[in-house]
Amino acid sequence: MTIRTRREAIGLLGAGVATAALSGVASAQAAFPKGAVIRTLLKDYAPDELAGGATLFHEHMSLRTGFMVDWTRYAAETRAANRAPNAPPPPPRPAAAPGATPAQPAPPAGNFLEDADLMTEEMKIAKSEGIGCIVDAGHPDMGRDINFLKKISQGSGLPIVASAGFYTQPFYPKELSNWSDDQVYAEIMKQVNGANIGALGEIGSWDYITKDERKVFRAIARVHKATGLPIFTHTGIPGKSALEQLDILEDGGVDPKHVVIGHLGNLADDNTEIQRAVIRRGAFIGFDRQGGNGDDPVAKMAKSLIDAGYADNLMFSADISQPREIKKNNPNGGYAKTLTQFVPKIKALGATDEVLHKIMYDNPRRFLTFVPKVKRKA
Numbered sequence: 001m002t003i004r005t006r007r008e009a010i011g012l013l014g015a016g017v018a019t020a021a022l023s024g025v026a027s028a029q030a031a032f033p034k035g036a037v038i039r040t041l042l043k044d045y046a047p048d049e050l051a052g053g054a055t056l057f058h059e060h061m062s063l064r065t066g067f068m069v070d071w072t073r074y075a076a077e078t079r080a081a082n083r084a085p086n087a088p089p090p091p092p093r094p095a096a097a098p099g100a101t102p103a104q105p106a107p108p109a110g111n112f113l114e115d116a117d118l119m120t121e122e123m124k125i126a127k128s129e130g131i132g133c134i135v136d137a138g139h140p141d142m143g144r145d146i147n148f149l150k151k152i153s154q155g156s157g158l159p160i161v162a163s164a165g166f167y168t169q170p171f172y173p174k175e176l177s178n179w180s181d182d183q184v185y186a187e188i189m190k191q192v193n194g195a196n197i198g199a200l201g202e203i204g205s206w207d208y209i210t211k212d213e214r215k216v217f218r219a220i221a222r223v224h225k226a227t228g229l230p231i232f233t234h235t236g237i238p239g240k241s242a243l244e245q246l247d248i249l250e251d252g253g254v255d256p257k258h259v260v261i262g263h264l265g266n267l268a269d270d271n272t273e274i275q276r277a278v279i280r281r282g283a284f285i286g287f288d289r290q291g292g293n294g295d296d297p298v299a300k301m302a303k304s305l306i307d308a309g310y311a312d313n314l315m316f317s318a319d320i321s322q323p324r325e326i327k328k329n330n331p332n333g334g335y336a337k338t339l340t341q342f343v344p345k346i347k348a349l350g351a352t353d354e355v356l357h358k359i360m361y362d363n364p365r366r367f368l369t370f371v372p373k374v375k376r377k378a
């Protein structure tokens with residue numbers, strides 16, 4: 001058939017768009033099985049109810065005072081231990097000029113992750129900047145406080161997903177080394193049965209994965225099978241043990257489509273070798289420390305993976321944990337910074353709005369959606 005007029009052409013285009021939209025609806029319905037929900041602290045949502053905003057799959061809104069101090073100290077110790085034996089030591093700190101006032105440690109700023117008024121305000125701002133749902137990646141061994149999360153979700157109206165699990169070797173309860181696989185499984189199930197948990201994460205290996213960390217990953221696979229809860233992980237810098245994490249979960253019967261292997265933006269590699277290996281097995285990869293100075297190489301990796309056809313397996317977030325990252329202290333910060341700072345950098349490299357929308361709005365909802373096997377608590 002020949003198109004004679006512009007009106008006819010537009011009519012055809014309209015019909016085509018309508019067909020595409022309808023088939024889109026049909027496939028979206030097929031993607032979410034009956035009874036599937038995203039479980040937030042305050043209520044279970046049908047996945048489509050949260051389609052109006054972006055979802056952040058890995059952030060921190062509650063951590064105990066001192067957690068990040070410990071984290072930074074362990075990270076420095078790990079870096080020192082990993083330094084090659086004949087590598088030069090790091091340069092000494094410059095000596096203070098004579099007569100200069102000795103440097104004072106920064107005054108204690110208080111822990112913003114325990115300040116409910118401040119965090120309610122930060123959540124309100126994130127919501128106004130386009131965030132529709134946000135996952136807290138903490139659990140008891142990180143000093144995450146579930147009632148605090150409920151309070152800031154209620155106060156801000158931003159849905160928050162809470163997680164369960166154990167973090168990494170340096171933060172495990174001492175007893176864990178002596179626990180059997182069954183005991184670790186039972187301890188995580190206790191967390192899941194004690195609150196409205198919507199994810200298992202962040203489950204990590206601190207450096208090369210340890211014996212205890214393997215035990216936790218095996219238990220997490222079992223908890224996933226008993227509950228349906230999605231899993232997201234922490235890999236040590238630079239993305240160490242990513243494939244081993246996925247091996248253990250798959251050996252435990254987990255379908256990789258329910259897994260994000262996290263922090264793979266730390267693994268700077270123009271060829272994205274490990275990232276592609278994880279994606280080809282069906283898991284998501286997390287570029288999840290974004291919205292800051294380290295964005296440029298990660299934006300390039302993201303763009304190359306989009307170009308290679310892997311957009312369905314990308315997941316972006318910011319993993320906020322430091323006072324300098326929040327809106328109160330930084331106009332370019334805030335919990336929405338993945339969306340407001342990082343995403344525009346990939347767009348500037350030529351990615352379309354459509355593909356970026358898929359990554360920020362659709363992928364995380366698909367990841368978080370599950371058919372609950374544990375009843376919601378009142």
Ligand SMILES: [Zn+2]
Nearest residue numbers: 058137202319
């Ligand atoms: Zn984290």
